[in-house]
Amino acid sequence: MGKEMKHFTLRAMGYASVSAAAFVTALVLSSELFLAASLMSAALFILSLSLYPRRCEVTREMEKDTVFEGEKVRVSLNVSDQRHLGNLEIFDRVSPMLELAEGSNLASLSPGSRGFDYTINASIRGYHRIGPTFLRRWDPLFLWFKEEEIGNPSQLTVFPRISPGRAGELILKDRKYRPGDMRLKRVGLGKEFHSIRDYTTTDPFNTINWKATARTRKLLVNQFEAESVTDVMFILDSRLVSRVGTIRDNPVERCIRFCASLSNELLNRSNRVGLIIYGSSVNVMKPAAGSGAHDQILHMLTNSTPAGQITLGASITYSLPYLPPNSPIFILSALNEDPTIRDAVKQLIGRGHKVTIVSPSGIEFEKGVYDNKVIPKYVLKRIERDNLLLDLRAVGARVIDWDPSKDVIWAMEEVWK
Amino acid sequence: MRRIGASTIWKWTFLLMFLLFISTEIYVVTSMEDEGELSSLENGWTGASAFSDELSRRGFDVRSLLTTPSLLHEEEDPGNTLLISLGPQREYSLSELHALRKFHSRGGRILMADDSGNGNGLASRFEVNFVRGQLYDQNFVSSPDLVKFDVNQDFFDGTVLMNRPASLSFSSGQALIASTTSAWVDRNGNGINDNISTNQGEAPGIRYLAVISDPDFTEHGSGAAVFIADPSLFMNGMIELEGNMEFAVSLVEHLLPRGGKVIFDDSVHRSPDASGIVQRSLRGLAFATTDVNLKIVSGAMAVLALLSAAYLYEPPGKPGHDCILNRTGVAELVEPELLEGDLAELRKAVLDRIRVSYGMSVDDFSALSWNELEELVGSPGIYRFLRKGKYRGGVEELLLEVMAWERK
Numbered sequence: 057m058g059k060e061m062k063h064f065t066l067r068a069m070g071y072a073s074v075s076a077a078a079f080v081t082a083l084v085l086s087s088e089l090f091l092a093a094s095l096m097s098a099a100l101f102i103l104s105l106s107l108y109p110r111r112c113e114v115t116r117e118m119e120k121d122t123v124f125e126g127e128k129v130r131v132s133l134n135v136s137d138q139r140h141l142g143n144l145e146i147f148d149r150v151s152p153m154l155e156l157a158e159g160s161n162l163a164s165l166s167p168g169s170r171g172f173d174y175t176i177n178a179s180i181r182g183y184h185r186i187g188p189t190f191l192r193r194w195d196p197l198f199l200w201f202k203e204e205e206i207g208n209p210s211q212l213t214v215f216p217r218i219s220p221g222r223a224g225e226l227i228l229k230d231r232k233y234r235p236g237d238m239r240l241k242r243v244g245l246g247k248e249f250h251s252i253r254d255y256t257t258t259d260p261f262n263t264i265n266w267k268a269t270a271r272t273r274k275l276l277v278n279q280f281e282a283e284s285v286t287d288v289m290f291i292l293d294s295r296l297v298s299r300v301g302t303i304r305d306n307p308v309e310r311c312i313r314f315c316a317s318l319s320n321e322l323l324n325r326s327n328r329v330g331l332i333i334y335g336s337s338v339n340v341m342k343p344a345a346g347s348g349a350h351d352q353i354l355h356m357l358t359n360s361t362p363a364g365q366i367t368l369g370a371s372i373t374y375s376l377p378y379l380p381p382n383s384p385i386f387i388l389s390a391l392n393e394d395p396t397i398r399d400a401v402k403q404l405i406g407r408g409h410k411v412t413i414v415s416p417s418g419i420e421f422e423k424g425v426y427d428n429k430v431i432p433k434y435v436l437k438r439i440e441r442d443n444l445l446l447d448l449r450a451v452g453a454r455v456i457d458w459d460p461s462k463d464v465i466w467a468m469e470e471v472w473k
Numbered sequence: 474m475r476r477i478g479a480s481t482i483w484k485w486t487f488l489l490m491f492l493l494f495i496s497t498e499i500y501v502v503t504s505m506e507d508e509g510e511l512s513s514l515e516n517g518w519t520g521a522s523a524f525s526d527e528l529s530r531r532g533f534d535v536r537s538l539l540t541t542p543s544l545l546h547e548e549e550d551p552g553n554t555l556l557i558s559l560g561p562q563r564e565y566s567l568s569e570l571h572a573l574r575k576f577h578s579r580g581g582r583i584l585m586a587d588d589s590g591n592g593n594g595l596a597s598r599f600e601v602n603f604v605r606g607q608l609y610d611q612n613f614v615s616s617p618d619l620v621k622f623d624v625n626q627d628f629f630d631g632t633v634l635m636n637r638p639a640s641l642s643f644s645s646g647q648a649l650i651a652s653t654t655s656a657w658v659d660r661n662g663n664g665i666n667d668n669i670s671t672n673q674g675e676a677p678g679i680r681y682l683a684v685i686s687d688p689d690f691t692e693h694g695s696g697a698a699v700f701i702a703d704p705s706l707f708m709n710g711m712i713e714l715e716g717n718m719e720f721a722v723s724l725v726e727h728l729l730p731r732g733g734k735v736i737f738d739d740s741v742h743r744s745p746d747a748s749g750i751v752q753r754s755l756r757g758l759a760f761a762t763t764d765v766n767l768k769i770v771s772g773a774m775a776v777l778a779l780l781s782a783a784y785l786y787e788p789p790g791k792p793g794h795d796c797i798l799n800r801t802g803v804a805e806l807v808e809p810e811l812l813e814g815d816l817a818e819l820r821k822a823v824l825d826r827i828r829v830s831y832g833m834s835v836d837d838f839s840a841l842s843w844n845e846l847e848e849l850v851g852s853p854g855i856y857r858f859l860r861k862g863k864y865r866g867g868v869e870e871l872l873l874e875v876m877a878w879e880r881k
Contacts, residue, residue, distance in 0.1 A: 065789070147792040155796050162792055179798055190792055201789065297804040304798040392805055422806040431809040435872040439822045446829040 068199035071101045104197040109142030114171075114189045114207050116148065121210065123178050125217035125313070128157050131186065134171040141167050145192035145201075150176065151184035153303070154212070167196070178214040179304055181312065181358050186210045215354045216312045219464040221321035221472075250279045287328045287343040287380040289409075290315050291371070292360070293389030294335035299362035300390070301421030305460070310416040311388035312357045313464045318386070318471065323350050330378065331356055334371035336364025340378045369396025372403060382408040386471075387453075390418035391444055392437075398444070401453050411453040414467055417441065420460045511560040511704050513537050513737035518710040521559050524721055525737060527712075531722060534734040541740050543572045551581035552694070553733030555725060558584070560704030561591040561741035570594055577696035582728040586704035588639035591741075599686040600645035601700050608640045608680050608702070609666070610656040622650050622682055624720060628727035631716035638703035640680040649683035649699065656680045697728060811868050820859060823875050830880040851881050 078094035113136035119129050133148055144165040150156070159174030178184070187209035194201045252268055255275035263277040292311055299306045319329045323345060330343035331353050341352055368389065379385070385404055391397055391413070404411050419437045423429070445455050456470045513525035514537055529535045538544065538556075542565065548554055556576065565573065573595055577583055585592050593603050612621045618637045624630065626649055633650070640658055641648075657666050657677045666675055682702040690697035705711050712718045725735060811819070827849055828838040841849070843860060850856045854874055858864045864871040 149792075150794055152795050152797040155798065156794055161794055192789065203789075300802055300804045302799050302801050306802075419805055422803045425801045425803050426806065426809065431806065432811040432868060432872060433806050433809050433815070435876060436811060436815060436819050436822060437805050439819075439826060439875060443822060443825040443829050447825075450829065450832060 065199055065201065067197070068101070071097050071199060075101065100197070101199065104195040104199050107141040108195045108200070109144060109193045110137055111193075112137035112144070112191075114146060114191060116187060116189065116207060116210055118186070118210055118212065122213040122215070124215045125178060125181050127178050127214075129176045129178060129212060130173060131161075131176060132171060132173045133163075133189065135165065135169070142196055143167065143194040143198065144169070145194065146172070147190040147192075148174075148187060149190060149209075150186050151182075151212075153180050153182055154184050154186075155179050176212070178212065180309065181214045181216040183358060184212045184214060186212055213358060216309075216316040216357050217464075218320050219313065219317040219468060221317065221468055252276050253279055286322075287330065287383040288319075288322050289330045289332065289343065289379055289383055289385045290319060291332045291334070291368070291375075291385060291387045291389075292357075293368065293387075293391075293394075294333050294360045294362050295365055295393075296335070296362050297365065297393045298390045298418060300392075300418050301424055301460070306362075306421055307390035307416040307418050308360075308362045310458065310460075310464070310467075311390075311414070312360065314414055314467050315386075315388055316354060316357055317464055317468055319353050320350060321468070323347075323353075329353065330380075332371060332375045332378070333357075333360050334364075334366045334368070335360070335362060336366065338366060338371045338374045340375050342378055343380055343383070365393075367394050367396040367400075369394075369400040369403075372400045376407075379404075379407075379409065382410075384410040384412065387411060387413045387415075389413070389415055390421075391415045391441065392418040398447055398451070401448055402451050405452045412471065413448060413453050413455045414458060414471070415445070415455065416458040416460060424460065510562065510742065511708065512739045512742040513557075513559075514739060515742075516709070518708065520709050521707045521712075521737070523709045523712050524707050524718070525735075527718060527722060528725060528735050531726075532732055533725070533729070536734060536736045537739045538736050539739055541572075542569045542576075542738055545572045545576040545581065545736075548576060548579075548581065550733070551576055551579040551696070553729060553731060554736060555582040555584060555729050555733065556736045556738055557725075558592065558595075558738040558741060559586050559707050560589065561585075561587060561738070562589075563741055564591050565594050565741075570598065574598055577698060580694065580696050582690075582696060583698040584701070584724065584728065585698070586701040586707060588637065588703050588705075592700070595698075596641075596700050599643075599698050599700070601641055601643040601684050601686065601698075603700070603702060604640045604642055604658060604680075606639065606658040606660040606662065608638045608652065608656055608658050608682070610652045610680075612653065620652075621715060622652065624650050624683075624716075626727075629716070629720050629723040631719065633706060633717050633720045634711065634715040635682065635703040636705040636708075636711060638682055638705075640682060641684050641700055641702050643681065643684045643700075646684050646686040647688040648681040649685055650681065650701070652680040652682065654679055691730060699724065699728065816862065816868075819872075819875075820862065823855060823859060823878075826875070826878070827880075849881075850878075852878060 075094050075097035078090045078097065082088070082090035082094055115134050115136070117132045117134070119131070123129055131148065133146060135144065135146075146163050146165060148161040150161050155177040157175040157177035159172070161174050163172040165172070176186075187207055188205045189207045190203070191206050192201050192203050252265055253276065255264060255277050259277045263279075265276050265278050268276040292315055294308055298308045298311075301307070315331070319331070322329050326345055328343040328345040329349055331339075331341040333339045333356060339356060341349075341356055343349075344352065368387070387401070389397075401411055401413070419434055419441060423431075423434055426434075445457055448455050456467060458467050458470075510519045511521050513521050513535070516522045525535055525537075542556065542558075545551070545556065554576075556573070573583065583595070585595060587593075587596075587603055590603055590605055596603055607618070608620065609617050610620045610622070613619055614621060614634065619634060620638060621632050621634050623632050640652075640656075655677050656679065657675050658680060659666070660675055661667075666677070684700050686698040686700075687693070687695055706717050707721055712721065729735070824838070827846075828835065831838075831849060846859065847856045850859065852874060854865060854871070855878060858871060
């Protein structure tokens with residue numbers, strides 16, 4: 057229960073003043089009329105205060121406490137004292153990172169009301185706080201009120217939106233063969249039998265299932281399960297300078313959504329995925345597989361806050377021990393305000409990593425702030441960015457220049473190409 | 474600047490009003506001495522209860538005013554009302570004098586007896602003055618302090634006995650009681666008739682002991698004020714001597730020929746019994762509600778408090794949801810225009826573009842001569858900018874040329 061604040065309103069002051077002034081006038085003029093007016097004002101004042109609502113509890117119910125970006129959550133607030141005669145003004149504090157989709161988180165409850173509902177639109181990932189509830193209790197005539205903060209805040213976890221990947225297999229260059237590979241329940245180049253299908257002219261003869269062919273009198277071949285062979289590392293730029301544009305849509309959020317979507321695809325194919333996030337610090341998650349890794353990645357991405365100015369070079373130097381040899385690496389960054397990018401990518405490629413850089417263009421987001429006008433500084437920065445991308449391609453990295461007008465699915469398609 | 478809360482203003486206003494009330498009380502209560510002397514409620518030797526009782530017995534409606542003569546504003550029938558003020562122990566306030574004058578102008582009758590000078594505030598408004606100093610005359614009884622005076626008026630013909638009387642001077646009205654020609658006033662209070670030569674008022678002569686301001690008030694139907702230079706005439710211990718009682722009653726009957734209401738102004742005395750407590754407790758309130766000055770002060774304070782409250786009052790804020798998702802931020806395009814320092818950056822960017830376009834390393838590119846660079850660039854305008862840092866036209870034209878540049 058928070059600290060309680062008591063206040064009179066101007067209306068209350070008016071009533072009191074009228075009452076006092078009428079009383080003084082009654083004394084001066086010996087007027088019963090003024091005395092009656094004074095007493096009536098005072099009586100009204102006292103009567104209204106006597107019907108002041110008691111302290112009450114407000115409970116919050118959320119439809120769900122974990123959602124993905126873009127989903128809606130219904131929130132219900134219930135008042136314990138349902139027979140109150142005064143007025144209740146309830147404001148459920150909602151994180152400024154959340155949007156109200158339907159209804160309002162502010163309500164004035166007339167006498168006898170039980171509560172109200174509103175719907176939140178979870179537009180952006182994060183651990184968002186809802187509450188505590190701000191309660192203002194009024195007497196029936198709105199003369200006097202008390203304010204207090206009640207109830208405990210609730211947490212709404214919003215994971216980054218996961219876009220569906222393209223059907224099929226993501227062919228990664230460096231497949232890692234080793235004992236104990238995981239079998240995938242789909243067709244691939246493994247050794248375990250999966251199913252039988254019709255022969256095609258490109259099928260090798262040693263895959264023909266002769267028994268089935270004899271039985272059915274047409275050529276049939278065996279299919280085998282695919283096997284997981286790859287560790288994939290994501291390096292995510294979460295510096296403050298990468299959050300340009302709007303809070304809702306900026307390079308950091310794009311990179312996070314891309315990372316969530318692609319890592320989901322990779323984990324679904326039983327690859328192992330690791331994640332490095334750099335900004336104010338360097339957070340490393342070693343490559344892991346399965347749903348546990350998926351949850352861990354989602355939580356890391358959800359908890360990420362754009363801050364700090366650690367460079368890519370420094371974060372790679374720090375996390376080199378965690379990078380599996382020759383593993384493919386996805387660098388997700390706007391590539392702005394960082395002079396170490398070129399050398400850091402060179403270093404990774406030199407160590408045998410296949411580097412894919414997915415780069416939402418920061419200056420394009422910034423141009424949006426200027427209503428997409430082409431300004432001189434933009435041209436200069438654009439030249440510098442083009443030079444950098446050419447340079448990175450020249451050293452052997454695959455660079456995807458992500459225009460803000462394209463969505464995450466487009467970026468994933470580019471990766472699949 | 475930090476704003477003062479409305480509640481603070483109210484607290485201070487009420488505190489000030491309370492202090493004002495208390496100070497008024499203290500002033501009123503402490504400004505009086507000689508408890509109960511000449512009060513109509515006092516039964517002792519110095520009281521005036523005998524006179525009051527006699528008037529009641531004669532059929533007058535006798536009242537006692539405990540709070541303030543300002544209440545005379547509310548007197549509904551002043552033409553049949555007499556205010557008697559005997560030996561006031563304090564001076565009247567301006568608002569009280571205003572009320573008394575107003576009472577008189579509405580036809581009210583006033584009888585004031587004083588020997589201390591406290592009544593001069595009222596008397597001067599009728600061009601009468603109480604002269605300080607005891608009057609001595611040849612017709613005294615057993616002591617020069619007790620002086621007898623003959624009264625020859627229509628309403629009374631006889632003698633009255635006064636104890637250490639003062640005297641009156643007047644420039645308007647008519648004398649009711651006068652001394653003999655040998656009377657003198659002891660102005661310096663030494664009990665000796667001296668300073669005659671210096672003419673300081675102690676010279677023998679006729680002195681006046683009672684004056685009426687409007688002798689023809691019955692014909693005109695106007696108000697009247699009678700001033701008597703000795704209040705002790707009405708004391709319980711003196712009223713029964715000589716013709717004092719008859720004179721006093723006759724005077725009242727003369728002032729109120731049709732009978733009516735007689736109000737003893739006991740607000741100028743400290744009441745001795747339980748009524749005194751009531752008097753003291755009510756006087757501040759009565760002052761606050763009847764005194765013109767206090768009314769102005771109280772009203773002004775109330776208006777000030779209301780205005781302050783209205784000015785300082787901040788309505789309860791309407792809480793609202795503040796969504797920040799559309800807030801924007803920039804990093805590289807904080808300054809949209811190219812500044813002088815940006816030209817060096819542009820030059821480096823152009824060189825980089827050329828180098829990368831030709832797939833050269835930094836070392837190889839650095840080893841190029843100016844002629845070789847000119848050949849690679851192809852554009853004279855860009856080359857001039859790279860070599861000399863100069864360009865024709867505006868910087869926008871240069872940027873367009875750089876954007877359009879391609880490897881030969």
